[in-house]
Amino acid sequence: MALGEHRYALTATWTGDLGTGTSGYREYARDVTLSVDGKPDVLASADKPFRGDATRWNPEDMLLAALSECHLLSYLLACVTASVVVVSYRDRATGVMTEDGRSGGAFTDVLLRPEVVVAEPAMIERAEHAHEEAHRMCFIANSVNFPVRHEAVVTSR
Structure with a gap:
């Protein structure tokens, strides 16, 4: 790693399978859980105009x-x-x-x-x-x- 170089890692897990995966545009949720070791998870989604959950961070x-x-x-x-x-x-x-x-x-x-x-x-x-x-x-x-x-x-x- 170069001097002054910082690396970051997270895991993004899609949690929006409603039972049929991405079988159609309206058949899945855009919900995602963002995880970083040692930190609380962030519940995320797409913005509401893009079929997301407005209560989650986009x-x-x-x-x-x-x-x-x-x-x-x-x-x-x-x-x-x-x-x-x-x-x-x-x-x-x-x-x-x-x-x-x-x-x-x-x-x-x-x-x-x-x-x-x-x-x-x-x-x-x-x-x-x-x-x-x-x-x-x-x-x-x-x-x-x-x-x-x-x-x-x-x-x-």
Whole structure:
């Protein structure tokens, strides 16, 4: 393994056989259990418009969650480096996926909307700039081929 190379593994198990396998488009559920050793399972499915279970996480949810969480974690590190004390962080992220009309599609845009509270008013400007550094550091944002934008609001307590 190369220096700085990290490997990840999971097991995706389809649990949607309704008795006849994939004998027809409407004859199976899109349910999946995602497992990583030592972690709770994630119950997943397709998004509801694609015949999935709306109560389960879908791949689109998970991609948006990965981008949001990666920015959050990168941001916290950027703030520590900039001597900014974050006391609260909440992101209301949104994403746009566009179907191509040929049974495919792609995400075309993600907007992160972090709402950050810092310990002191003097930290606000550095906290605002830390979002740029977080974006640069985020492994997930650096791995996708669509824009990941952020519109942050930073206040102090």
